[in-house]
Amino acid sequence: MALSRFSLAWIMVANLASVAWAGNTFIERDGVVSIEAEHYTDRTGRWHPVREHDAVPGGPQSSVKAMKIKSGAFTDNLRYAIHFSQTGNYRVWLRGRSQGKVDELRVLFRPENRGQSDSSVFNISLPLTLGWANQLQSIRVEQPGWYRLLLVKGKRSKWHWDVRDSERSVDKIVLLREPSITPSGDGPEETINAGSQPVPESTAPLQSIETNEVWELRDGYVVIEPEPIVTEGWCYRDQPSGFTGAGYRIWDPCDDREDDVSSRGKGEPGVEPEPPDTWLTIRLRLKKAGRYRVDLRNYHSATQPEIECRIGRLDEDGLPEPPFYRSGDSLNDGPGFSWLDWGAPAFDLKAGVNTLYLVGASPSFAVDRIAIYRDGDAAAKAKALNPETRDSLPTETE
Ligand SMILES: [Ca+2]
């Protein structure tokens, strides 16, 4: 049966819920559980992956990967499923960073087969520079088996003058059977469950925002309509006319995420973007590695003061690679639909599947069409930028 492009778009949206994220689970080995925070079993809410500075914020970037939360609800959590073979008390060590001494992370721990009310709960304050929290907190494992550990944002002291949320990031979680030593450096090697312990269904990882649709580059280019791409951060519009495809997407950051990320230069190398569920994510399959340019067809009104977005690539862990590039428009071409005129950023893409993402930078930034073409290939560029060229439909990976 031939599907129309609109019904295909609808199917892409409807099928998303069946795409599961293969979350990690962990084991206790010789009295040690060691977890990279970014390898969570599941997350809800606004925890998102970042690259964390080793030293002070603003210092040189490191390769440390961590999970961060800033604004967000108390129910936003990171969940880790852990199998213990040995009973006993385990000292809880968190490696991370917070913005102020009063910022806490709350830890909830319970057997997998028991209810929430059986959780042990305590708070840990993170240091101001990336390092191990030095508070003494322990959890008790009464029976061997599966347990769950949740990390949620603790509350700030109500005595503090600044009532805004501040940020907390966690690089690593280590549980050491008592008596234990203080971890040093990066801590022990991670103890991921590589299949030695069967995972109960209740720990099952949940759904990802990532789709399994992938666009193939053919003859040096691909043309993508972003309308069917699933994202929470970009709304669908079909007014005014002049778009290609079925409409266009508009980024609108007017929610409670009003923090100072943008004023600190969001999108500069080393500064994290918005949470991943607000990104427009595009997966591209290439037969041969090469340098490709990414051009965006944008909609803008005459009164829009700024027209700007960021484009980046994700690494194999789903983390944004630095730097991620700016793309914008000078409004020289007047209002309406046009290709952004600050130039098209170039990416060295590998053979196989690459993931790019778009995040808005100026309010109401709109994208109608995405054209990707081989750098220096005039024929591919002309074809990709011609609004008459038909867009490509994605295929599915594995
Ligand atoms: Ca980490």
Ligand SMILES: [Ca+2]
């Ligand atoms: Ca469009």
